[in-house]
Amino acid sequence: MLPLIVIAVLLVAWHIAVILRPGLIPGPLKVARAIVELAERGLLVKYVVASLFRVTWGYLGALTVALPLGIFLGTTLPADLAVNPILQVLRPISPLAWIPIAILWFGVGDVSAIFLIFIASLLPLLLAIVNALRNIDQVQLRASRNFGLPIRQRVVRVLLPAILPQLIVAMRIALGVAWLVVVAAEMIAVNSGLGFLIVDARNAGDRYDLVIAGMFLIGVIGVVLDLLMRRLERLDSVRWGYASE
Amino acid sequence: MKAKVRFSDINVRIGTIDILESVNLSVNEGEFVCIVGPSGCGKTTLLNIAGGFLQQTSGEATIDGVPVDGPDRRRVFVFQERGVFPWLTVEGNISFGLFDRSEEERRKRIDYYVQLVGLRGFENAYPRELSGGMKQRVEVARALAVNPDVLFLDEPFGALDSITRLQMRGELLRIWQTERKTVLFVTHDIEESIQLADRVVVLSARPARILTEVAIDIPHPRDLSSRRYLELRDKIFSEIGLAHRV
Amino acid sequence: MRASAFESRWLRIMLPLVTAAVACGFWAFAVKYTGTKIFPSPAAVMRAVVKLGEGKLLWHYIFDSLTRVFAGYLLGIVVGVPLGFFLGWSQSAASAINPLIQMLRPISPLAWMPLAVIWFGVSNAAPIFLIFMAAIFPIAVAAMNGVRNVPVIYLQVGRNFGLSPFRLMTRIVAPAVLPRLVIGLRIAFGISWVVLVASEMIAVDSGLGYLIIDARNAGKRYDLVVAGMLIIGILGLILDTGIRRVEQFVGKSMNHG
Numbered sequence: 001m002l003p004l005i006v007i008a009v010l011l012v013a014w015h016i017a018v019i020l021r022p023g024l025i026p027g028p029l030k031v032a033r034a035i036v037e038l039a040e041r042g043l044l045v046k047y048v049v050a051s052l053f054r055v056t057w058g059y060l061g062a063l064t065v066a067l068p069l070g071i072f073l074g075t076t077l078p079a080d081l082a083v084n085p086i087l088q089v090l091r092p093i094s095p096l097a098w099i100p101i102a103i104l105w106f107g108v109g110d111v112s113a114i115f116l117i118f119i120a121s122l123l124p125l126l127l128a129i130v131n132a133l134r135n136i137d138q139v140q141l142r143a144s145r146n147f148g149l150p151i152r153q154r155v156v157r158v159l160l161p162a163i164l165p166q167l168i169v170a171m172r173i174a175l176g177v178a179w180l181v182v183v184a185a186e187m188i189a190v191n192s193g194l195g196f197l198i199v200d201a202r203n204a205g206d207r208y209d210l211v212i213a214g215m216f217l218i219g220v221i222g223v224v225l226d227l228l229m230r231r232l233e234r235l236d237s238v239r240w241g242y243a244s245e
Numbered sequence: 246m247k248a249k250v251r252f253s254d255i256n257v258r259i260g261t262i263d264i265l266e267s268v269n270l271s272v273n274e275g276e277f278v279c280i281v282g283p284s285g286c287g288k289t290t291l292l293n294i295a296g297g298f299l300q301q302t303s304g305e306a307t308i309d310g311v312p313v314d315g316p317d318r319r320r321v322f323v324f325q326e327r328g329v330f331p332w333l334t335v336e337g338n339i340s341f342g343l344f345d346r347s348e349e350e351r352r353k354r355i356d357y358y359v360q361l362v363g364l365r366g367f368e369n370a371y372p373r374e375l376s377g378g379m380k381q382r383v384e385v386a387r388a389l390a391v392n393p394d395v396l397f398l399d400e401p402f403g404a405l406d407s408i409t410r411l412q413m414r415g416e417l418l419r420i421w422q423t424e425r426k427t428v429l430f431v432t433h434d435i436e437e438s439i440q441l442a443d444r445v446v447v448l449s450a451r452p453a454r455i456l457t458e459v460a461i462d463i464p465h466p467r468d469l470s471s472r473r474y475l476e477l478r479d480k481i482f483s484e485i486g487l488a489h490r491v
Numbered sequence: 492m493r494a495s496a497f498e499s500r501w502l503r504i505m506l507p508l509v510t511a512a513v514a515c516g517f518w519a520f521a522v523k524y525t526g527t528k529i530f531p532s533p534a535a536v537m538r539a540v541v542k543l544g545e546g547k548l549l550w551h552y553i554f555d556s557l558t559r560v561f562a563g564y565l566l567g568i569v570v571g572v573p574l575g576f577f578l579g580w581s582q583s584a585a586s587a588i589n590p591l592i593q594m595l596r597p598i599s600p601l602a603w604m605p606l607a608v609i610w611f612g613v614s615n616a617a618p619i620f621l622i623f624m625a626a627i628f629p630i631a632v633a634a635m636n637g638v639r640n641v642p643v644i645y646l647q648v649g650r651n652f653g654l655s656p657f658r659l660m661t662r663i664v665a666p667a668v669l670p671r672l673v674i675g676l677r678i679a680f681g682i683s684w685v686v687l688v689a690s691e692m693i694a695v696d697s698g699l700g701y702l703i704i705d706a707r708n709a710g711k712r713y714d715l716v717v718a719g720m721l722i723i724g725i726l727g728l729i730l731d732t733g734i735r736r737v738e739q740f741v742g743k744s745m746n747h748g
Contacts, residue, residue: 006591025609078506085507086514092681092727093720094688097700100707100716104529139327142298147342147391148318157341161332180601184689198605211605218602219595226596240331240373 026209031216034209043197048221050193051182054110058117059178063171066125071155073126074133087127095120095181099188113185113193120181121174128170132163165233165241172229179222194218249274249427250295250395255304257290263452264290268304270446270455277421277428279438281481282448288431291453292397295429296322308395318342320395321388325404329372329380329387335359336368338383342391358386361420378409385417389424398430402437414440418465435485439478440467447484457484531714539718549702553726556698559615560687563622564680571627571679572672575634576664585635592628600625600686608694617694618687625686626679633675637668673741677734684727699723 011028018027026034038044073080098119099112106112136159144158186195194214201210233242248271257265264287272278280288293299294306297315306313308320321342322328330338336355343351359368362382372380381401388396402410418441421428432438438445439461447456459481463473515533522532531539543549578585600621611617641664649663691700699719706715 006587025606078502081503082506082510086511088728089721089724091724092684092731093724094685094692094700096689096692097703097720097723099692100703100713103707104713137327139324140330142296142316142322143324143328143330143341145298145316146296146318146320146322148316149342149344153344157344158330161330164332184601184604187693202605208609211609215602215605222602236371237332240371 026212030209031212034207034213035216038197038210038213044217047192047194047197048217050190051186051195052221054113054185054190054193055117055175055178055182058114058182059121059175061114061118062121062125062174062178066122066129070126070129071133071159074130075159080130084130087123091123091127095177096184099185102185103188109190113182113190116185117178117181121178124174124177125170128166128174129163132166132170133159135166136162161237165238168229168232168238172226172233175225175229176222179218179225183218194221248272249276249309250429251305251307251310252291252295253305253307255291255294255301255306257287257294257299258302265301266452266454268453268455272427272429274427275425277430277441277443278446279430279432279442279444280446280448281432281435281438282453283450284433286448286450287453288433288448289399291448292322292399292429292431295395296320296397298322318391319393320397321391321393323381323384323388323396323398323401325381325399325401329383331372334369334371335364335375335383338372339386339390341387354390358390361389361423362386363416376409377405378413381405381413382416385420389420389426393426395427395429398428400432401430402432410437415466417441422465435481436469436478439474439481440469445481447481457481459484529711529713531717535714536717536721539712539714540721543715543718543722549722552698552702553722555615555695556687556691556700559618559691559698560622560683562615563619563687564626564683566619566623567626567630567679567683568676570623571630572634574627575631576638576668578631579635579638592632596628596632600682601689604690604693607690611694613695615695618690618698621690621694622683622686626683629675629679629682630672633672633678634668637671637675638664640671641667669741670738673734673738677731677738680734681727681731684730688723699726 015027015029018025035044038047073083095116098116102112102115102119106115140158140162144154149157182193183195183198186193187199188195190196191200194217198211198214201207201214232238250270250272252268252270255265255268257263268291270291280291282288290299294301295308295313297313297317297320316322330341333341336359339355339358340351343354346354355368359365362385364379364382364386367375367379372383375383384401402413405413414437430438430441442461445459445461447459448454449456459477461477463471463477467474519532519534522530578588603621603624604617607617607620611620645663645667646659649659654662687698688700688703691698692704695701696705699722703716703719703723706712706719
């Protein structure tokens with residue numbers, strides 16, 4: 001109840017601020033109307049789907065690479081020692097810094113955006129998996145060896161479940177990153193999607209109500225994605241990994 | 246009687262530190278042997294060598310005459326409750342080592358061991374919902390379910406309160422008497438060792454050597470105030486050099 | 492055991508170097524093989540780095556970037572830490588504001604970018620604002636969790652010894668919170684660094700992020716692009732390592748390590 005009240009208060013404050021100082025930014029009513037306008041023009045669904053589409057492909061691609069590679073690095077000490085420093089240098093580089101290379105290799109378009117999302121999601125996932133593997137309780141590993149499980153079964157029945165809680169948290173965070181990168185990528189490299197909406201609305205006529213509508217949609221979808229991932233964290237086979245808060 | 250587990254002149258040195266020195270020990274089939282010693286003296290190391298998780302620096306550890314070269318399902322470790330897999334239910338844990346049996350056989354064994362360790366009704370519970378003692382029982386059930394020849398227990402009751410510990414000792418003995426596996430049990434609690442073992446092996450502080458071995462010839466159930474019990478206890482205390490007044 | 496062989500310092504340094512050298516070899520080969528005119532070879536990137544280092548532009552840009560990131564980051568600390576403390580201390584405030592925080596958290600700072608540009612135009616304020624928005628959440632949450640997780644026994648000891656609330660705060664809560672807080676500060680800095688570069692690509696005309704975008708736009712100088720990326724990566728790593736040192740120092744002096 002309380003959070004809704006707080007949000008309502010903020011909306012009212014926004015509205016008042018706009019009345020007092022018109023021209024700063026559009027008020028909540030104008031933005032709401034802009035969203036309706038988008039829906040009427042059929043662009044709302046189209047743009048949201050476009051953005052989600054790119055995120056899905058890039059993110060899933062990153063996951064497919066990060067999992068086996070992460071398990072390999074996390075279990076093979078020499079490989080980890082060899083590769084980790086390179087990953088540490090790549091980590092602070094903002095995914096957006098890859099835009100020029102993306103455009104060079106893939107031109108302007110969907111593939112560029114998907115590539116950017118792939119790069120942006122890959123590193124956090126990879127590092128999280130390696131880190132989780134390093135922190136596995138030795139006792140669990142010994143028990144798995146003790147029971148004579150062949151290697152493939154050890155990975156599937158012990159390694160993966162043991163890192164699942166941290167993996168899911170990392171997946172949630174990486175999804176958040178992917179979502180923000182797709183928007184930024186769209187601002188620069190494609191011509192559909194929510195990021196494009198924001199850039200286009202401003203360029204094609206200073207439609208700041210559309211800009212804020214876009215921001216609002218981005219925020220809401222980001223929150224929804226985050227909430228969905230958090231549900232995964234409540235699965236029984238994963239819940240054990242989180243200290244009670 | 247042929248030795249089930251034999252340590253021949255085991256030496257362990259890690260870096261520059263000597264952990265175990267010239268340890269010679271034979272454990273017979275079906276025997277319950279307790280290894281006692283001060284904390285950190287190396288008793289866990291000895292167990293890990295027998296379990297195949299650690300390599301000794303020199304000497305030989307054999308099981309059934311065959312040198313140990315890695316972990317094996319026939320010799321199962323029971324850790325403290327940490328060894329239980331938190332993402333599996335009680336059932337899931339117990340059946341963990343049974344991956345190559347038929348569904349029917351698995352069901353039967355799970356059923357039997359859940360009953361044996363007294364966890365009927367908790368088959369679908371997750372470890373986080375169980376007490377320490379219950380988690381310990383899950384581990385024992387899991388170990389027994391694969392029908393090992395030897396059980397290694399490394400201070401399994403260390404994290405439990407003393408009342409639960411007493412109960413668990415009784416439980417362990419009850420379970421052991423139905424299956425009579427060879428048991429190597431490590432503890433720092435001298436009383437515990439006398440209550441449980443057929444034979445108590447006392448290790449010195451690091452570098453650990455065997456100080457003495459004492460056969461416990463009291464039949465189960467053991468009266469903790471009987472004269473023989475107190476005699477044996479005092480004997481071990483004095484071997485270690487402990488006075489018995491506080 | 493065999494593991495000890497891999498802990499030798501020599502191997503820890505040689506392995507990554509050799510791997511990097513091999514990777515560069517592949518890179519150079521790929522550049523030659525595809526005959527690309529634009530994508531730089533490792534040698535070209537090295538030359539670009541050296542040339543940048545000799546000139547004055549790079550150092551100006553680095554200075555600008557560092558000022559921005561530290562301004563936004565410190566602002567985030569100054570606002571975030573007290574805010575987090577307050578939320579951690581007061582249950583009612585927390586239950587009122589926390590859901591809002593949880594809702595706003597996943598809204599990435601870059602979503603604020605359009606607003607920032609509208610409000611601040613092309614100036615230092617835009618990146619600083621974005622960095623502030625990015626840093627404040629992890630910092631406040633870390634402070635809040637730190638306060639919440641101070642073991643109750645510590646507080647009981649404090650009250651037992653008759654400490655005033657102010658003293659409780661400074662002599663018990665603050666030290667107890669510090670390790671967790673520092674971890675949050677490190678994470679927040681990592682985020683700030685990334686947001687810095689991203690915002691510089693869009694909202695200003697100096698700085699490391701700008702270097703990259705400008706190098707491409709003003710002549711497809713991809714050697715400068717990759718050089719810029721490398722510099723960003725290494726500089727970010729150095730700063731992150733610095734904070735980790737602080738973290739270790741705090742941990743040691745609090746005996747938590």
